[in-house]
Amino acid sequence: MAEPRSAGPQAASAPRTTGPIRVLIVDDSIVARAALSRLLDEDDDIVVAGSAGSAPAALRLLAELRVDVILLDLEMPGVGGLAALPELLAAGQGARVLIVSSACADGAAASIAALRAGAADTLLKPMSAGFSGPFARDLTDRLRRIAWPDGRDGAAPADPRGGGGAPARQIECLGIGASTGGVHALATFFAALPREFAAPILVTQHLPAPFMPYFATQLTDMAGRRTRIAAAGLQLIAGEILLAPGDAHLTLARTGGIVHVRLERKRAASGCLPSVDPMFASMAKVYGPAAVGVVLSGMGRDGVDGAALLVGGGGAVFAQDRASSVVWGMPGAVANAGLARVIAPAGELARRLAEREEGAARWR
Structure with a gap:
């Protein structure tokens, strides 16, 4: 392929x-x-x-x-x-x-x-x-x-410069949420993310549970990183990907200084299972300013509530831009809420994250 x-x-x-x-x-x-x-x-x-x-x-x-x-x-x-x-x-x-x-x-x-x-x-x-x-x-x-991803009348475009925020700090956890069009966006994102990017990565992609084993294999291939389907109690490992299973939300907890996976199945406000919102919310609670969320192409508003908690906790959120998204629902909701620090194509988002880690660029 x-x-x-x-x-x-x-x-x-x-x-x-x-x-x-x-x-x-x-x-x-x-x-x-x-x-x-x-x-x-x-x-x-x-x-x-x-x-x-x-x-x-x-x-x-x-x-x-x-x-x-x-x-x-x-x-x-x-x-x-x-x-x-x-x-x-x-x-x-x-x-x-x-x-x-x-x-x-x-x-x-x-x-x-x-x-x-x-x-x-x-x-x-x-x-x-x-x-x-x-x-x-x-x-x-x-x-x-x-x-008609925005409905027949379209939607007002967001400010492409993104929101402001506090100075950057090292990323200790990266969470990515996506839905319709997200598999291609993830491939583009990971193709541009340097292998040296060492933070553990969480991915919530809206797909049915039967797809997940094969999708995990594809993520390993796309990203050049080991990908595991999240299971309760799994610990996060630097540079590796944890994928939300198709029938549970991927969330985190810290016990005795160890960050581990907690799976939840209660209904999310977005109605999605898995949902990006609980993932982002738990990242904000566990990692605070060291957490970064990325919202890629997808239908609906899943992720915007969790993004607000991430930003409120001092973290940052990046969103895919309208032009490169198959459906600008999820990233558009984040952008229009003024929560996105960077709004750009998926590959550019990855490069900006890498620059942040390398200390080679300031927030804009």
Whole structure:
């Protein structure tokens, strides 16, 4: 698998927030293309701009069509969807890609690989008789979420300079929260984070529990650091990553001077499980000014309450910028609340963290 580039191709242009969502369907099955077209044609907010039975045919269409979302099957003869994904993202000029494939069962390696390569989201394609009911609702909901991340009217941009704050101190714990678009953002972030960065790293990524073992392996590969799925009682180790399991919040406690993991399953205010808020809140309590949080691409507001506690405790929060985010919900909420010290693409956030540790740059 090719390594992700430092800036995702989806940052080429911002998604439109007005007019119907223009969709290109790419699937080698004529039955699937017809079923998806019929389903989407019933929604007034969605227009099927075109369909293609292969990746090369889709690339030819994208030379003439402007679309907002590409529905892409992974299993196609010749050039498969995963192999074609980078070219489709580039040709789409800012179009998001939603994978709709039978290869996207829970825990499937193909799902993580596609998300890492820049897909906005994945959805399991049903058998031919299942293109209705729950699948139809899920598909149209995801299309709206991807194409209109800020709603149809958009949202006011935050000050790109970020907030102020106290002088920097050495980072003793780094926490990263992400959701939709976050796997690709994490790959970009870790590609830019020097191996010498020694603080323990916590990651809460919104993914179902069955995905986590494979995602932990992918994080090890992406980051060049050992990644463990968090378990109660585990101690933090410098330079290593602890990943929140898909069915519990990753939080910390200090006992006898030793910082260890505590898993929580009570409902978070955001409704997410796992949630970024409890992770950030516990970091603020345990590490205070030595804690730093990073909020990457994701839907909703998970992380903003915890970010407020981090900043209130003297720590700092970085947020991914709108242009490079697949969905600027989570980082946008933090930025618009005035909590983000730095607002930038994921790779730049990593470089700024490294500069802080090296003492080579001042806060701006």
